[in-house]
Amino acid sequence: MQARTVLVLGAGPGGSAAAQHLRHYLPDGDRVVVVDRTDRQTLGISHLLVMRGWLEPDAASISVRDALPQGVEFVQAEVQGIDTGARRVRTSAGEIAYDALLVALGADLRPDLIPGLKEAIDANAAEEFYSLSGAWRLNRRLESFSGGRVCIIVSRLPYKCPPAPYEAALLIADRLRERGVTCGVQIDLFTPEPSPIAAGGPEMGQTIRSMLQEQGITVHTGEELSAVDHEQRSATFASGRTESWDLLVVVPPHAAPSVLTESGLIESGWLVADRDTLRTEIDGIWAIGDSSAVHTANGMPLPKAAVFATAEAEAAARDIARTLGATAPEPAFEGIGHCWFIVADGMAGYIEGRFLDPPGPKLQLHPASADNFAAMQAELQDWSEQARRR
CATH class of the missing domain: 3.50.50.60 (FAD/NAD(P)-binding domain)
Known part of the structure; x- marks a missing residue:
């Protein structure tokens, strides 16, 4: 043959x-x-x-x-x-x-699809964490951030790793709190979704919203980003809403x-x-x-x-x-499938479910614990070691 x-x-x-x-x-x-x-x-x-x-x-x-x-x-x-x-x-x-x-x-990440977003990232005025270099650059910004308003914006649907923006908001709050930067800090998250991780249904959305609110993070749903002006430090949404920011973190459009x-x-x-x-x-x-x-x-x-x-x-x-x-x-x-949901240093939950079952996905969010965080670390270590053993 x-x-x-x-x-x-x-x-x-x-x-x-x-x-x-x-x-x-x-x-x-x-x-x-x-x-x-x-x-x-x-x-x-x-x-x-x-x-x-x-x-x-x-x-x-x-x-x-x-x-x-x-x-x-x-x-x-x-x-x-x-x-x-x-x-x-x-x-x-x-x-x-x-x-x-x-x-x-x-x-592919396509910040060029949002007027002004690519220019803002290129000018070091906006950050993203969906590339390895972007995640590291954001880490450096968080180490020097002294206070003000942090806006985390999911620009378009769909995007990779649906829980990631909500995790990022919690981890940003966690790091600033660890550094002692709490006074004058405001964190807002904007998403086009009708509720956080909408595939999980209203109950999961409310759970995640409450989780973020407990850490001082406000979630704004139904908001799609339409433009960014890095010189004015403003973001405009399709609804006509305009928001100002001191630190802008964006999930760029995916294509x-x-x-x-x-x-x-x-x-x-x-x-x-x-x-x-x-x-x-x-x-x-x-x-x-x-x-x-x-x-x-x-x-x-x-x-x-x-x-x-x-x-x-x-x-x-x-x-x-x-x-x-x-x-x-x-x-x-x-x-x-399942995915981890990191909420703070040493604490992680996870979301699991059956996504193809009729009439729609059936998901469950498991509470954060130190054991889950350790299991996440072990899974990553196992992935790395298995890949190197092939």
Whole structure:
């Protein structure tokens, strides 16, 4: 049998997990090739730890090349175009032909989509923590912040790691309190959602709102950012509301990588994938993780989180292997997941649930404890060590 090539675009948690499963299911003669522009992989929760000062940036990532299993080829290059008819991908390192293509390119941060936001970040007038460098820069700002109004703004929906902005607000308050900066400090969080983590329902939203209020943080829902003026230190919302700030922390708009749109894979928004097989409507292409959209029973998109990307990776790898004639179990993606919810130094809760069950997601927020914080640290350590042992 002629050797086939399965090409994985993206080496984040989802892409790397998919490559590992594909290598397990496919014959040794078949190629598994992973392409990514960087050799570093991080987990989103690490950015919060860097922001809070509990983790150095260098310790927050691992080498993709070292972590991928034997028999998986890694190409460090920029994906420049996808020819679905010829089944070829153009990269900065040359063209690669594929028999099956798995898209796991993640979501790009696009501050340029909000007038004035990119300029504010470039001028060091606004901060973000969704990149490793941004998380570290925000950490430095928190170390010198002497008081005033902190505005944390979720600019657009959807975004990665839905609990992260609420955790960030709590951790910012926790760090300022630890430094003794309490007088004259006001922290406000603005989100387009009707309630905090709306997928969890009104009860969870009220629990999180109360949790933040206990720490002096005010939550403003239904507010979508429309513009930022860093010279005036003001933020304007679609409602017409304008707010001033001394420290602005923004979750930038997220978007699927432009190469997917330019290659004709996306008409609007995200690359839609079947919830069971992760197949797209384009023959020979599967999609997982943050650049994809899998819809829940109530029609809402599945949250963008690593826990789902890695579970989707297993289902997609099975379906790809079976499509190519290899032996693999039936694909099964159940949409079960959990994520940590850090509230203070040494204290964390977690959210868990079944996201694909009808009529909609069923979630539960478990209270914060020192044991949960220790379990979170152990999980991160295990992820790092397992990746290095592959």
